[in-house]
Structure formats: structure tokens, C-alpha cells
Amino acid sequence: MNEIIRAIENEGLKETVDSFNVGDTVKVYAKIKEKTKDVTKERIQVFEGVVLKRQNAGIRETFTVRKISDGVGVERTWSLHSPNIDHIEVKRCGQVRRAKLFYLRDRVGKSAKVKEKKVSINK
Numbered sequence: 001m002n003e004i005i006r007a008i009e010n011e012g013l014k015e016t017v018d019s020f021n022v023g024d025t026v027k028v029y030a031k032i033k034e035k036t037k038d039v040t041k042e043r044i045q046v047f048e049g050v051v052l053k054r055q056n057a058g059i060r061e062t063f064t065v066r067k068i069s070d071g072v073g074v075e076r077t078w079s080l081h082s083p084n085i086d087h088i089e090v091k092r093c094g095q096v097r098r099a100k101l102f103y104l105r106d107r108v109g110k111s112a113k114v115k116e117k118k119v120s121i122n123k
Contacts, residue, residue: 009059014081023094023114024051029086044086047076050114053100093117
């Protein structure tokens with residue numbers, strides 16, 4: 001890759017990236033801009049759901065989160081290094097055996113759940 005392009009991309013990277021994996025239940029705190037007549041307001045909106053996939057690397061890295069809202073599945077994709085993401089909070093760590101969880105789209109109710117990872121503490 002060209003050194004100039006690499007230098008420009010490194011400027012856009014976030015210094016600290018929240019660590020999460022596919023299958024985790026996360027809360028994404030996204031900045032929303034509301035524009036009315038003459039006033040532009042910015043607020044933070046929380047989107048909580050299961051991470052379906054993470055793809056690419058570097059500044060192009062994206063992730064998709066899925067939640068069920070009023071019985072309808074809603075998916076949203078963000079760029080990991082986007083300035084519109086305030087922070088990401090991990091609620092539960094999921095135990096999955098796949099890199100992309102598209103099979104959750106066809107499931108409803110309890111079958112749409114992801115098992116929680118058992119954390120063992122060695123003493």
C-alpha cells in the first residue's frame with residue numbers, strides 16, 4: 001500500500017478501541033445530530049444488541065449489531081473508528097463458533113439467544 005495513503009488512514013484511527021467480539025451483547029453509544037430550523041443539537045442514542053459480524057481491518061473496520069424492536073429485527077452497521085460512536089459497552093460475552101452469525105436472522109424467541117461465555121478464574 002502506498003505510504004501516503006497509509007499515513008492518511010493512520011490519522012483517522014481512534015487511539016483507544018473498545019474490545020468486543022462476535023456474539024457479544026453490546027451497547028453502542030452513537031452520536032445523533034438533530035436539525036430543526038436554525039438549531040442543530042447533538043445527543044447520544046444507545047443501540048443494544050448482539051454483534052453479528054466484524055469485518056475488514058484498520059480504518060475500514062466495521063461491525064454489525066442486531067436487536068429485536070417491537071418484534072421486528074433491526075440491524076445497524078457502524079465503522080469502528082467513526083467519530084459518530086462515543087463508546088461501546090460490553091454487557092455479555094457470547095460463546096459462538098462462527099465468525100458471522102447470520103443464522104440469528106431466521107430465529108425468534110429463545111432460539112435467537114447466544115450462550116454466555118463461562119469465565120474460569122485460575123487461583
